[in-house]
Amino acid sequence: MRPFYITKGRCGYYRIRLVDMASGLIVCDRSSRTSDRKAAERLAWEWVRDGISPVTKKSSDKKSLDTKPSRAVSAPVENSVPLGGLSESEELALLKLLAKKHGFSLGSESSVLPVAENVTVADKKTAEIGERDFALEKITDADLPLSLSCKKFDAGIFNGVKVSDFITDFWTEEKSPYYEQQKAHRKDINGTHCQNMRDMVKRYWIPFFGNSTVDSLTTEILNKFFIYLAADKGLKSSTVNKVLNSAAVPFKFYCKNHKISSNPMDGIERFGCDKTERGILTREEVERLFSFEWENKKKQLANMLAAFTGMRAGEVSALRYCDIYDDRIYVNHNWSVVDGEKDPKRHEVRWVVCPPEICSALKALAKKNPSFSNDCFVFFSRQKKGCVPVLPEAWVRGLDEALEQIGISSEARKARHIDFHSWRHFFATEISERVQMGTAQKLLGHKDASTTAIYASHESEEHMAAVQNVMAEFRKNIRILPFQLVA
DSSP: OOSEEEEEOTTSOEEEEEEOTTTOEEEEEEEOSOSOHHHHHHHHHHHHHHOOOOOOOOTTOSSOOSOOOOEEOOOOOTTTOOOSSOOHHHHHHHHHHHHHHHTOOOOTTOOSSOOOTTOOHHHHHHHHHHHHHHHHHHOOTTTSOGGGOOOOOOOGGGTTOBHHHHHHHHTOTTTOHHHHHHHHTTOOOOHHHHHHHHHHIIIIIHHHHTTOBGGGOOHHHHHHHHHHHHHTSOOOHHHHHHHHHHHHHHHHHHHHTTSSSOOTTTTOOOOOOOOOOOOOOOHHHHHHHTSSOOSSHHHHHHHHHHHHHOOOHHHHHTOBGGGBOSSEEEEOOEEETTTEEEOOGGGOOEEEEOOHHHHHHHHHHHTTOTTOSTTOBSSBOTGGGGTSBOOTHHHHHHHHHHHHHTTOOHHHHHHHTOOTTHHHHHHHHHHHTTSOHHHHHHHHTOSOGGGGGGGGSHHHHHHHHHHHHHHHHHHHTSOOOOHHHHO
């Protein structure tokens, strides 16, 4: 049993409550007149050893600082100490350590201190807080069970900074030194990716951590957070890993640049990849999908283009008139909502074989652009007189609407994991059955940008001719609406 309790008062000074070891009654409740807990604790031990020092009143004091009347208080028992969500076995282990350190025993009756009749709820709460503070301050990681220990973290210059602000600022160009370093090393920053990372903060970090600061984080708390997202929120492993990356990259960057002393993300394991494969439509479903005229002809033509070339949604949106030839398309641009026009994924510019009738329909559509020129967008938006393209999300909506019309509901589409990117998998499946794998990889852009130089050689022209023959045969196997109606 402790001979005193120390709690912090409203004015910031610590109060000392001395306890009679025989009766368990509080015999002194006095301010230590210091905001330093260590100093207040030293003073309390002096009072226990030498007796209570006299109080000198100041003329400005309105209230007497004499000792308050004695009050009885019950000591905290095994299951009454609220230690941050610990299990009963962990609390018991902690109490046993306290008992061992301070020479008291935990009786079966839980009567460490006698309970007086005039105990109030406020007294009990005060005593429990004092005992909890003492326990957490005195017990070190070496004394605790392994499940209770955690890795301490010094946030350095980020002490006191909110977790949400720390991550958001890192993924914001105007505030992040990471942007400057990447640009200095001539590495591109994907604005869409950074926007996604900032969205992770709003969706998951803020609801869980609120106004918690960076220096309050521990490896244990972070690990519980990610497990909570997977187990309680039911997020996919890929989504949890994105949330994990949103913090792992900043901590690693600042630790590497000596802005923080250690990385609390060290030891956090990534979650296993989901075993979900992208679904694709069957040939019969593709034929049904393109056998009628869609309400929006641009969306239909965009989906046809993706189905027969494997182009990505952003690459379709960024297509320009000058990129279209009689039987092929030069894919050298991509479009995203955040970044606007940029290079294709991993800078993989490439040629793709395209059925001649689709190329003709694309050229006809481009000529309807109010700002028609050799460099104008094919899938132009009415905004800014056609100087910007239709956003990639439009092609996704168009596909969903058309699938509904052929009897594939939204629920079925989600269950089969079918989206606009499924066209790329559909094309890859069909073309890989008919040409060599190396040729298929070139068409899909799975090589570095330097491989596109090969298409200038005579051998590559022969490959292109072979692919054209294969695509012509493939095109005949799927009966679709005549393209002139779409244009």
